[in-house]
Amino acid sequence: MTIDLAISMIEDAPIPTWYRVGGTAECLAFPASEQQLAACLEDEPNANILGDGANLLVDDEGIDGLVISLRSLNEVSLDPATGFVTVGAGIKLPRLVLDTVRAGLAGLQGLGGIPATIGGATAMNAGGRYGSFGDCITRVWGVTRDGRPEPVEIPRDDIDFGYRNATFAGVDPVITRVELKLTPGNPEALRSELKSIMTAKAESQPLGAKSAGCAFKNPVLDRDLGEFGASGSQVPAGKLIERAGCKGIRVGSAQVSPRHANFITIAPDARHDAPPRARDIIDLMEIVAARVYDRFGVSLEREVKVWRRSS
Numbered sequence: 001m002t003i004d005l006a007i008s009m010i011e012d013a014p015i016p017t018w019y020r021v022g023g024t025a026e027c028l029a030f031p032a033s034e035q036q037l038a039a040c041l042e043d044e045p046n047a048n049i050l051g052d053g054a055n056l057l058v059d060d061e062g063i064d065g066l067v068i069s070l071r072s073l074n075e076v077s078l079d080p081a082t083g084f085v086t087v088g089a090g091i092k093l094p095r096l097v098l099d100t101v102r103a104g105l106a107g108l109q110g111l112g113g114i115p116a117t118i119g120g121a122t123a124m125n126a127g128g129r130y131g132s133f134g135d136c137i138t139r140v141w142g143v144t145r146d147g148r149p150e151p152v153e154i155p156r157d158d159i160d161f162g163y164r165n166a167t168f169a170g171v172d173p174v175i176t177r178v179e180l181k182l183t184p185g186n187p188e189a190l191r192s193e194l195k196s197i198m199t200a201k202a203e204s205q206p207l208g209a210k211s212a213g214c215a216f217k218n219p220v221l222d223r224d225l226g227e228f229g230a231s232g233s234q235v236p237a238g239k240l241i242e243r244a245g246c247k248g249i250r251v252g253s254a255q256v257s258p259r260h261a262n263f264i265t266i267a268p269d270a271r272h273d274a275p276p277r278a279r280d281i282i283d284l285m286e287i288v289a290a291r292v293y294d295r296f297g298v299s300l301e302r303e304v305k306v307w308r309r310s311s
């Protein structure tokens with residue numbers, strides 16, 4: 001590697017993910033500035049970018065080349081009077097949700113309990129039934145993969161936020177900073193709203209288990225499907241998976257959560273059974289998708305990203 005030696009790097013490094021399974025990265029770098037990130041990308045334009053590892057599964061064999069963690073891009077500035085917040089890509093979304101609620105700023109309280117970094121939450125427009133992260137974004141900065149040292153600035157009008165994805169007017173930046181416009185409000189009211197959303201999620205989702213959140217995107221039906229809805233409507237993948245009889249099924253220690261069928265978790269008794277393997281989770285996702293397709297003719301698209309060796 002010819003990258004600037006000042007950049008913190010570890011070779012043959014475990015890749016921290018929420019699943020806590022999978023192999024190592026040949027090299028893991030922690031750039032502490034946009035300029036250091038640009039230097040990494042100049043050296044390896046196709047480097048994989050690591051957020052919180054919350055929506056990521058790394059194959060057991062590990063991966064070649066450079067992985068870039070953005071955890072050191074961690075500056076936050078917050079103006080309770082105007083509601084403008086600027087936040088680095090490496091900050092974790094749950095922390096930002098708490099900080100903004102405590103500062104009495106409304107807008108993110110519906111995103112409690114979503115594991116992600118700000119970079120990942122922006123790139124995937126993280127969210128759920130209480131809103132999406134893109135709703136509050138006014139501007140994004142990022143570094144392009146051609147090694148240009150200056151970050152690009154992308155105004156809201158040039159960003160298209162979709163369901164669990166975002167596009168940036170023809171640019172494909174590695175997001176480094178995001179500006180949000182929140183609304184000054186009442187901290188007590190926001191706190192109790194956040195609390196009731198967290199309680200509702202804890203009742204329906206296996207929040208304490210090792211998982212990567214929802215495994216599949218909620219599909220849009222291409223024809224009428226009885227109790228699930230009419231053509232063009234979005235149907236919860238968890239409902240389809242449950243009705244296809246998949247709740248609780250296992251491959252090795254990977255299990256379709258008995259609580260919420262769109263979560264694939266490491267079963268609590270995993271250690272007595274077999275050490276958790278990424279392969280088991282990948283196989284189980286394939287089995288689930290095949291069963292739903294066989295039963296309902298609906299194709300599920302994975303929300304979880306899988307990193308594996310190119311060859």
Ligand code: EPU
Pocket residue numbers: 127128129130204212213214215216217218236237238239240242259260261262303
């Ligand atoms: N349902 C079932 N069986 C299940 C799970 C759900 O029948 O096993 C039914 C529920 O009864 C409910 C409906 O499906 O009527 C929707 O379920 P839920 O409210 O849990 O929402 P979801 O669509 O499954 C989405 C996001 C979640 C987010 C929640 C709540 C996706 C793929 N998932 O889940 O996000 O936490 O809304 O806001 O969009 C994630 O993206 O990782 C994630 C967990």
